[in-house]
Structures are given as C-alpha cells and as structure tokens.
Amino acid sequence: DIQMTQSPSSLSASVGDRVTITCRASQTISTYLNWYQQKPGKAPNLLIYGASSLQSGVPSRFSGSGSGTDFTLTISSLQPEDFATYYCQQSHSTPYTFGQGTKLEIK
Amino acid sequence: EVQLVQSGAEVKKPGESLKISCKGSGYSFTSYWIAWVRQMPGKGLEWMGIIYPDDSDTTYSPSFQGQVTISADKSISTAYLQWNSLKASDTAMYYCARSTGTFEYWGQGTLVTVYS
Numbered sequence: 001d002i003q004m005t006q007s008p009s010s011l012s013a014s015v016g017d018r019v020t021i022t023c024r025a026s027q028t029i030s031t032y033l034n035w036y037q038q039k040p041g042k043a044p045n046l047l048i049y050g051a052s053s054l055q056s057g058v059p060s061r062f063s064g065s066g067s068g069t070d071f072t073l074t075i076s077s078l079q080p081e082d083f084a085t086y087y088c089q090q091s092h093s094t095p096y097t098f099g100q101g102t103k104l105e106i107k
Numbered sequence: 108e109v110q111l112v113q114s115g116a117e118v119k120k121p122g123e124s125l126k127i128s129c130k131g132s133g134y135s136f137t138s139y140w141i142a143w144v145r146q147m148p149g150k151g152l153e154w155m156g157i158i159y160p161d162d163s164d165t166t167y168s169p170s171f172q173g174q175v176t177i178s179a180d181k182s183i184s185t186a187y188l189q190w191n192s193l194k195a196s197d198t199a200m201y202y203c204a205r206s207t208g209t210f211e212y213w214g215q216g217t218l219v220t221v222y223s
Contacts, residue, residue: 001168001169032208034209034210036152036210038152043202043204043213043214043215043216044152044202044210044213045213046209046210046211049209049211050209055211087151087152089152089154089209089210091207091208091209092208094157094166094168095154095156095166095168095169095170096142096154096157096206096208097154098151098152098153098154099151100151101151101152
C-alpha cells in the first residue's frame with residue numbers, strides 16, 4: 001500500500017495568513033494526488049485534483065503543487081470559512097489511501 | 108445534479124448484521140465506480156473499497172477484506188455496504204463517494220453505532 005504522510009497534523013493561523021500543508025507519498029505517484037476539505041459533521045469536499053487542478057467552484061486562494069512524492073496545498077489568504085481539516089489522497093493505485101489529516105484552527 | 112443519498116443512521120448490537128445503502132442519481136450509475144470510506148469518531152478517512160455497478164467488479168482495501176461486503180444493484184442505482192457480524196469497533200460514519208480515483212461527489216454519510 002502507498003502510505004500518505006501529512007504535516008503538520010495541526011496548525012494555528014489567523015485570518016489573512018498564507019498557509020501551506022505538505023503531503024508525502026511513500027512511493028512515486030506522479031500527479032495522482034487530491035486534496036479535500038472537511039468541516040465538522042459534513043462529508044469531505046474535493047478542492048484540488050491531479051495535484052494542481054482546482055475543482056470547479058473552489059476559491060482561487062486554494063492551490064496545489066508537486067509531483068512524484070512531495071506535494072503541497074497552499075491557501076493564499078485564510079478566510080474564516082477555511083478553518084477545517086484537510087486531507088490528501090493518492091489515486092495512483094488501490095487501495096486509494098488518505099493522509100492522516102491536518103486540522104487548521106484559528107489562532 | 109449528481110446526488111448520492113445514503114440510508115439513515117443505525118444503532119445495532121455486537122453480532123448483529125447490517126446493510127447500508129447509497130443511491131445515485133443525476134448521472135449514469137453504471138459508468139462510475141462507487142467507493143466506501145470509513146471515518147471513526149474523531150479520526151481520519153479510510154478507503155474501504157470500490158465497486159463498479161455495471162458488472163459488480165469489486166476491490167477491497169486489505170484492511171477491510173473479509174470484514175465487509177460491498178455490492179450493488181444497478182437496476183435501482185444503489186450500492187451497499189454489509190456486515191455479517193458487527194463489532195463495537197465498527198462504530199463510525201460511513202460515506203459513499205463516486206470514484207474515478209478522485210472522489211468528486213459524496214453521500215451525506217451513514218452513522219453506524221454498535222454497542223451492547
């Protein structure tokens with residue numbers, strides 16, 4: 001199985017901050033990497049697919065980059081609605097594993 | 108509009124059986140895989156397996172192989188997740204999602220609580 005490791009596990013930041021979350025795969029996955037946002041009591045929501053493509057309807061302050069084994073999700077200017085938990089997920093091969101999540105909290 | 112609507116919350120005792128459902132609409136149900144994802148209380152997302160409703164081709168995560176059964180009835184555009192003998196550790200939220208490897212559409216989740 002491909003292991004996905006996110007860092008940090010939690011992060012405190014303020015509205016307007018620029019935030020970066022990283023995700024590392026245990027083997028190369030090209031750009032088969034997706035990012036999701038999950039708010040309490042809700043299903044996850046796809047933000048980024050193919051490592052860097054913005055899902056329709058997602059604000060442009062979200063961006064993704066990387067290929068191979070190292071990936072990043074960046075939020076350019078945090079908004080109040082962005083405080084949530086973020087997960088990376090590889091879609092290179094089954095089982096389609098998720099990272100352990102990064103909880104983004106208000107400072 | 109693509110929708111995945113899951114069955115309602117369940118409360119069961121250890122050893123009981125259970126089958127939860129996920130009904131797709133607004134797209135060709137037989138043309139996309141359906142995935143099941145577990146989220147234990149306060150924990151992260153775990154991919155359980157996928158099914159292709161057109162021919163019921165199924166792949167399980169090794170972690171869930173033999174623990175659950177994934178099935179589908181394409182005539183009613185519904186996928187299922189089934190347990191033969193529930194354990195307390197099966198207590199979790201279970202989500203279905205339309206899968207291309209990427210999970211673009213999700214169901215609202217089914218909360219399964221197992222306690223004696």
